[in-house]
Amino acid sequence: MKLPNSLEALVEALRCLPGVGPKSAQRMAYHLLQHDPEGARQLGRALDGALSHLRHCTRCNNFAEQEVCERCLSPKRDASQLCIVEMPVDLNTMEQTHAYNGLYYVLMGRLSPLDGLGPRELAFERLLARAADGVVAEVILATNFTNEGEATAHYLSEMLQPKGVRVSRIARGVPVGGELEFTDAATVAQALIERRRYD
């Protein structure tokens, strides 16, 4: 005797969440139905809202509701510095250090040939155009210190240096093999201060 169709569909759909297996999907479904139908309604609406309102900022590539996000439009940010991060969570981590006031570019990934992610998939030519706008004087590479993040930084430095822009890498104060998202703000701030120029 199987679950009712709509319940089965909900359990199945919840498994699209990262780290959610069949058992926790079932627990989540029952929890929502029994204890929090209002939360479930809200989640449905929020998914709908996010899917229909969010797009990528044409300047920094982060998620935004406008064509150009607030941060990229802000006159308070130093437009001569461009910090490149892999994911939005990394940008958030950088912001929490309060040690950086420039702008960002979010790759939405990292070079990863095994996953089929190359310079084309990550739209490196868009980044190149962004970095060569004549205002950006320094590009700060803040990809993770994983193998893929390091390879991405190396590739980007090779790509950007011929364009006459100064390219630096945040210092390896971030533990080797570690990821920005899980590093405390003080360490990330230190790594930012000790960034070294590619030469």
Next chain:
Amino acid sequence: MKLPNSLEALVEALRCLPGVGPKSAQRMAYHLLQHDPEGARQLGRALDGALSHLRHCTRCNNFAEQEVCERCLSPKRDASQLCIVEMPVDLNTMEQTHAYNGLYYVLMGRLSPLDGLGPRELAFERLLARAADGVVAEVILATNFTNEGEATAHYLSEMLQPKGVRVSRIARGVPVGGELEFTDAATVAQALIERRRYD
């Protein structure tokens, strides 16, 4: 600089899921938007479908799409036995033993005065009416062996015995303090076989 409104709303809404804190809610949101928008759409639809199609079976109180669920309508099930469980997951665990062919009643909780859950909130009078339908000859109490589950079983046995129905409790083969959901099928089957009559 905060997150875009619709992204913030999605992160907030994901926190209604059990065991999801602010950090994993953010990771889930980014994952859905970046890597699985189709899954997000599906999840939205599934939530909507489940909320609008599911209700409680009027016979067993489990989630169902019809007024009376398939299991309660099945002529293959032994209507003289009624097994009482706390939650739908417990019912699923019982079914996995293949050691029981009677019907069920799902309490959707257990007596828990601290959480404001008493006989009224759990609608014990509906259960009483169900058990006194003249067909049920034996009620098998399969609530968990936690303090609250034991208290619930005790309360129900006191309530049901005067109605002339045989009341039994699955054997304490399930580890004391343990919960059905996390017990292997063989142990649950053994506990079912060794159920003892309240006297």
